[in-house]
Amino acid sequence: MSTDFQQARVALGIRLRELRGRTSGRALAAQLGWTQSKVSKLETGRQTATPEDLRAWAEATGHPEAGEELLSRLQGLESRSRSWRRQLAAGHRPVQDTLTTEYERASVLYAWEGSMVVGPLQTADYARAIFESYSELHQSPRDTEAAVRARMERQRLLHDGRQAYHVVMWEAALYSRICRPGALAAQLDRLAGTIGLDTVHLGIVPFAARVPIPPGPGFWILDDRLVLVEDWHAELWLDDRDSLGVYQRVWERLAGAAVYGDAAHRLIARARAALDLA
Incomplete structure (x- = not known):
């Protein structure tokens, strides 16, 4: 807290x-x-x-x-700490709708994620596994399909050309077996396909990279006005200058340890090849 x-x-x-x-x-x-x-x-x-x-x-x-x-x-x-218990009282769909409103207001979005593929780049099957796992964890109403539709609908923002997404992920996120192998393979294929999109700048921090700061919880920075941080018990919404500055510096340090373009593509391909699809 x-x-x-x-x-x-x-x-x-x-x-x-x-x-x-x-x-x-x-x-x-x-x-x-x-x-x-x-x-x-x-x-x-x-x-x-x-x-x-x-x-x-x-x-x-x-x-x-x-x-x-x-x-x-x-x-x-x-406005600073929004407990998941309260946010998920009516299921995941209302939370997704709230996020869509905030994303639509932003022009430049920065993300760090160390444990899974970020929402805007998820496939439907991958998102479904995420929502189901969190519904079970928080014992919240299961509106999985409605939540998946909301997340997929928000991905239109990737293609309308009005926004720029700067996403940095830890290589561990490529290996997290949070869904069945076939769904993870499709997710990695989707992730590889985002490399080269005009609106997405994807970086991956390799396992072997020297990181200037320990990788911490996932977060989003929306323009220079809001930071969203996910923890197990709550989601933090931070809009004060000091907090924004801290998270911007964290993102810059992790982004500096990431690889991009062909090097990122090779890391994704290596994770894809490690899957046992038999």
Whole structure:
């Protein structure tokens, strides 16, 4: 969990404590039908409130006018860290639609991915395996086919000529057996076919390359306004100057260790040849 996120959650908890006033935590918990530990965790920043929690808190403490303020604080907090539990409450399709909106606003997109092929370059079968694995992990509604269609529809942005994609991947992503061998072979063929596209500049960091910084989690930089970082529990949306600067420097260092063109094509071909398709 990011320090900024936790600080914002603690600040929200302090505000909740102010609104509670002289009412005891035990009495408030009883009034709301909650456990006392939930009240304590919300006030100390150890648990993230839901919008329903905040509305109920404002009403129960006699400050209904504070409801919008609390929701605004929560929105600001979640603009940085968006839990997968909440994002996937209705399945993967709404998440894909939100990403499409952000991608459409961008002119230049930079990506780093160390574990799998990035979404805009995925085949349908490969994307299907990804969505199914994450649905199982997060125990979210399975709308796999709708999510796959949304991801495939977004790939039109690769060909309309309005955007430039600068994608850097670790060689490990070429070998991740997250789908059946035949589907991975087709994915590698698709990836090789993107080399030479006017809108895609693909680099691959070889296993043997000296990297100036340890490869970390995958992320996207959209123009110079937004960074999207995926973690297991949440997706970070970062738009402050300091965070943007850090991720831009990370991307530049990893991109400097990558190979491109024919050299990248050879790495993909080597991974393709290593597949046992018998």
